[in-house]
Amino acid sequence: MKYFNIIILSTSLIVGLLSVKSKPMYKVSISGTELGYVPNKQALEEKVKSSILEEEEKNVDNIAIKEEPEYVLTFVDTKSIGKQEEMIKDEMIEAVKQETIITYKYYELALNNQAIDAVDTIEEAEDLVSNIKEERKEALDLSIIEKYTEKKEEVKTTDLEVAKNEIQGKITEKIEEVEKQKAEEERINSMPEINGIKLAYVPVTGTITSRYGVSSRIRSSNHTGLDIATGSGTPIKVVASGTVTYADYKGSYGNVVKVDHGNGLETWYAHTSKMYVTEGQQVQAGEVIATVGSTGNSTGPHLHLEVRVDGEHVNPQNYLYH
Numbered sequence: 001m002k003y004f005n006i007i008i009l010s011t012s013l014i015v016g017l018l019s020v021k022s023k024p025m026y027k028v029s030i031s032g033t034e035l036g037y038v039p040n041k042q043a044l045e046e047k048v049k050s051s052i053l054e055e056e057e058k059n060v061d062n063i064a065i066k067e068e069p070e071y072v073l074t075f076v077d078t079k080s081i082g083k084q085e086e087m088i089k090d091e092m093i094e095a096v097k098q099e100t101i102i103t104y105k106y107y108e109l110a111l112n113n114q115a116i117d118a119v120d121t122i123e124e125a126e127d128l129v130s131n132i133k134e135e136r137k138e139a140l141d142l143s144i145i146e147k148y149t150e151k152k153e154e155v156k157t158t159d160l161e162v163a164k165n166e167i168q169g170k171i172t173e174k175i176e177e178v179e180k181q182k183a184e185e186e187r188i189n190s191m192p193e194i195n196g197i198k199l200a201y202v203p204v205t206g207t208i209t210s211r212y213g214v215s216s217r218i219r220s221s222n223h224t225g226l227d228i229a230t231g232s233g234t235p236i237k238v239v240a241s242g243t244v245t246y247a248d249y250k251g252s253y254g255n256v257v258k259v260d261h262g263n264g265l266e267t268w269y270a271h272t273s274k275m276y277v278t279e280g281q282q283v284q285a286g287e288v289i290a291t292v293g294s295t296g297n298s299t300g301p302h303l304h305l306e307v308r309v310d311g312e313h314v315n316p317q318n319y320l321y322h
Contacts, residue, residue, distance in 0.1 A: 026071040028092060030099060035092040041071050047089065048096045058120050059155050061105035061148065069096060104155050108145040109167060112178065115145065116170040118157045122146075128164060132171065140171065192319045194309060195263035199319055200285040201237045203269060204292060204303050206230030212315040225268065225306035226316040232301035234292040236269050239320070244281045244289070253304065254296025257289050264311075270304035271295050 025037040028044060038044045049063045107125040108115045119125050125144045133140060149155065158166055188200045210227035242261035250256045253270040257277060260266050273293025283289055294301045307316045 022075040022077045024073060025076045027074050027076075029070045029072075030067055030095060033095075035069070035095050036089065037074075037076055038071075038089065038092070044069065044089075044092060044096060048093050048100065051093055052097065052100065052102060056102070056152075059104040059106055059152075059157070060102060062103040064101045064103070065096065066099045066101055101150060102152070104149050104152060106147050106155050106157050108147055110143045110145055111171055111174045112141045113143065114174065116174060117163055117167045118147070118155075119160060119163055120157050124160050124163070128160075128167060131164065132167060135168075136171070138175070142171075194265050194307070194319060197240050197261045197263055197265045198285075199239045201239050202320055203236050203239060203305055204228055204230050204234050206234070206302070208317075208321060209302060212313075212317060224313045225270070225304050226321065227302045227304050228321070229300065229302040230292055232273060232292055232294065234301075234303075235288040236272065236290045236292060236303055237286050238269075238283050238289045239267055239285070240265075241285045242267075242283060244277045244279055244283060247275045247277050247279055247281075249295070252297035254298060255290070255293065256296075259283060259289070264309055266308040266311075268304075268306035268308070270306070271298045271302060273301075 025039055026041060027037055028035045045065065048065070052063055053060060106118050106120055107122055108118045109125060109128060110116065119128065122144070129142050129144060133142065188198065191199050191201075193199065206228040207230070208226060209229045210223055212223055212226050214223045215221075236257075238259055240259075240261045242259040242265075244257060245260045245266070246256065246258035248256070250270075253268070255272040255275055256268055256270040257272065257275055258266060258268050269290055271293055272290035272295065274291045275289070276291075277283060277289045292301050292303050298304075305316050305320075307314050307319065
């Protein structure tokens, strides 16, 4: 018992001496690199997060440390730290900040599921949607999309005072765009079909100077297509999507482009001045494939358009240029 009391007394003396010359602190390190000392584990991480929030100011949703610091409790000589303690903490903060992942949050306003602008908070987004719907009479498919990113440069929000006018303008543009798209869809839907292929575009606009089937002193047989006179250099659009099967000079046709649209449908565009496509090329409906010219057997700039079904030419006016 006597020895036990002596041990307790000795331990108390040692702890007392240590508490006078040193104090318990946590030695902090990341990836084996010693950073310094902190009085408790939470202090450093809280300081890091508060420092980031002060710098970022807004849009920060979450701060996560990729590699948690390692903490080892030890006694540190107070003289060895002294006034340098705050400086060491600053260095530690910067070191730990390098190991953090910051997630940013913002709110997009979308019209018909297409983003038109963004603001910082849900309150701002809700106020904008409410105000815009009150001011505009037409029904709008306005929605709010919560967005997250770890790249600060992707956060492109608009100041609330500016956003309303900008969004109103963008909504007007989007509505006009949607109306144009609907009008275009209606136009294409109203266009005729041949063997299930929609003839979506008229190649050129102009004056019909020679109709299908007519005879002429400049031809050895009846006209196999339709002649549309217009200015030289006028762009020629392909009537439907398909594959270019020919793009070269062909006798009386001059420069001619032939396009196979599938299902036995083929269109020819003759007397062109320039050709922008080559054999084997895929083209989309409405794409400019050539320009109007007067090459080959021609009395002036015009497009000679032929429509062929299963190898036989048919009257283009049954489908186009009514």
